[in-house]
Amino acid sequence: MKQYSNVVDGNLVESTESWPVHNPATTELIGHAPVSTADQVNAAVAAAKAAQPAWAAKSDAERVEILMKLLETFSENKQYLAEWIVKEQGKPMAGPGAMFEMDAVLGWTQVPLSLEVPVEVVFEDETRRDELHRRPFGVVGAITPWNWPLMIAIWAIIPALRMGNTVVLKPSEYTTLGTLEMVRLMNEVLPPGVLNTVSGDGIVGKTLVEHKDVDKIMFTGSQATAQKIIESSSGNMARLTLECGGNDAAIMLPDADPSAMAEGLFWRAFINMGQTCACAKRLYVHEDQYEETIGVLKGLADAMPMGNGMDEGIVLGPIQNEMQFNKVNDLVEDAKSNGARIVTGGEPLDQPGYFYPITLVADIEDGARLVDEEQFGPVLPIIKYSNVEDAIASANRLDVGLGGSVWSTDIEAAASVASRMEAGTVWVNSHGTIHPMVPFGGVKTSGYGLEFGVEGLKAVSQPQVISINKPQG
Ligand code: NAD
Secondary structure: OOEOOEEEOOEEEOOOOEEEEEOOOOOOEEEEEEOOOHHHHHHHHHHHHHHHHHHHHOOHHHHHHHHHHHHHHHHHOHHHHHHHHHHHHOOOOOOOOHHHHHHHHHHHHHHHHHOOOOOEEEEEOOOEEEEEEEEEOOEEEEEOOOOOHHHHHHHHHHHHHHOOOEEEEEOOOOOOHHHHHHHHHHOOOOOOOOEEEOOOOHHHHHHHHHOOOOOEEEEEOOHHHHHHHHHHOOOOOOEEEEEOOOOOEEEEOOOOOHHHHHHHHHHHHHHHHHOOOOOOOEEEEEHHHHHHHHHHHHHHHHHOOEOOOOOOOOOEOOOOOHHHHHHHHHHHHHHHHOOOEEEEOOOOOOOOOOOOOOEEEEOOOOOOHHHHOOOOOOEEEEEEEOOHHHHHHHHHOOOEEOEEEEEOOOHHHHHHHHOOOOOOEEEEOOOOOOOOOOOEOOEEOOEEOOEOHHHHHHHOEEEEEEEEEOOOO
C-alpha cells in the first residue's frame, strides 16, 4: 500500500518511517502516512524561509492572481479530495459531509482573496502623517485537527499566503493523507517553497513550533495542546492564533417552538457526528417544553441513515478514531451510571468501524461529566431549566467560550440573552453557522485571535507604522 509524501520546496518527500491509515467506517487500510524527521522539519522551514522574500515581493494583485488559480485546482479535484475526506475522516459524501467540506474549501479560498486590507491613515495634521501598514510575518506554521481536515488547513493557508507569508503545514496524525494530497495538488500552481508540509504527531508539531525561523503559528485543536504551544513558543516568541475547543450551550427560550426548531438544532448538534468545534454540545430546555423537545429530536435521530459515507443515502458516518470513540463511550457510561435517561442510542453499534449511534441523554444536570466536558461526538445532554437566568448562568459557568446559541420566536429577546453569553460567537436560531466574511474565535480558554474576514487577514500580518514628517514652511 502506498506511502504518501510530504511536499517540501515543491518536491515530494518520502520518510523512512510511516504508519498505516485505516478507513474509520470499514477498517480497511487506505495508505501509509509519512513521519517527518527533525531534519525534514528543518528542511521544510528552510524552504519556506527561502521562498518568502520573493513571494512577499510580488504585488498583492500578483499573489491573488496565482492563488485564484487554486479555485480551479479544487473544482477539478473536488470529487477526488471529497473521497479522501470520506475514506479517511469518515464524514459521508452527502448531507453536510465531504462535498460540503469541499464547498467550504472553495468558499474559504475565494473570500479572503476578494477582501481588501487598506493602509489606514491613523493620524494626520500639517506636521505629520502616520500610516498603518500590514506586513507579512515571514514563515507561518499551521497545525490542524482531524475533524474538518481540508477546510481547516485552508482557513490557515489562504490568508497567510495572501498576506505574503509562506507556510509549513502539519496536518493531524489522524487525517494526514487527504491533506497531503490537497497540498500536492496546490503545489502544481504555487511557486516552490511557498506551501510545504511536515507530518507526524505532537512531537513533529512541537519541533515546528519551537523552530527559530517560524514567526507565527495558526493552531486549531484542543486546549491541552494550545497550552503546550504557548510554552514551546516562548523561545522564538512566535505570534499565536489559537482556535481551541469549546462546550457550546444552546438555550431554548420558553417561547421557542420545538417542532419548528428541531431540524436546525439537530444538525447544529450532530453535523460531522458532533465532531465540530462549534457544535451545540449542551442543550438547555425550559421545563414546559422539555419532553416535547426530546420527542422531536428523538424522531429525527432515529430516522437519520448512518453508515459508510460512500454509500448512497448515508448522512451520518463513523466517529473518526478509536481514541474519540472510547471517550464518547466513556462519557455515556458515566452518565448512565449516574442515573441519566438514555432517550435513544447509548451503546456502540455492533459492526466494524467506529460507529456510535446518535445519543440523546435526558435527566442530566450541570456537574455531570457529559455536560461539563467537551464530548466532541454524537451525544447531546439535554438539561431542564425553569428560569432563564439559571440557563444563562449554566451556559456561562464553564471556562470555555467558543460559541453559544439562543433559540426563540422573539428575536429581540433572544438577542438580549445572546449578549449575556460568554462566547466568541452567539447565534440566534442557529448554531455554528460560520461564514468566511465573519470573524470567528473563542474567549476564555477557547483560544485567542480571530480568523476569517478582514480580521483574519490582519491575524496573519503584523502592523507597521510609517510616520512621515512633513516639510515645514
Ligand atoms: P489536538 O490538540 O489533539 O491536535 C491538534 C493538532 O496539534 C494535531 O495536528 C496534533 O498533532 C498537534 N499537536 C499535538 N501536540 C502538539 C504539540 N505539543 N505541539 C504542537 N502540535 C501538537 O486536537 P484534535 O483532537 O486534533 O482536535 C479536536 C479539538 O480541536 C477539539 O477540542 C475541537 O473542539 C478543537 N477544534 C477547534 C476549532 C476552532 O476553530 N476553535 C476547530 C476544530 C476543532
